[in-house]
Amino acid sequence: MKKATTNERPDTFYDFVFNTLSAADFKSLPEQLGLSTRMTTMRLRKPTLLTYDTIPKLAVILGRDLKELVQKYELGYDALSAREYKQLMY
16 A cells, blocks of 8 residues: 555545446445445444444455554454454464
8 A cells, every 4th residue: 555645645445445346346245244334334434332243344345454453443452352363462
């Protein structure tokens, strides 16, 4: 991912997902995650609220390392318990 210059905003998790998935996959993301369209959009815009069940599904759909995604985008930081975080990361 390129670094943002002073005139650009940094890539958000929503932008990352949007740019990683095909248009068809992005459109079907709520169904793949088992969430409503509104809830999916809200969670992509504020990934710190992603739940324990959703994070591994999203990592598989994106084809990315789960630990890397959690650390880089702080997935679930506000929603996970310490135990859930530990189970995801170790």
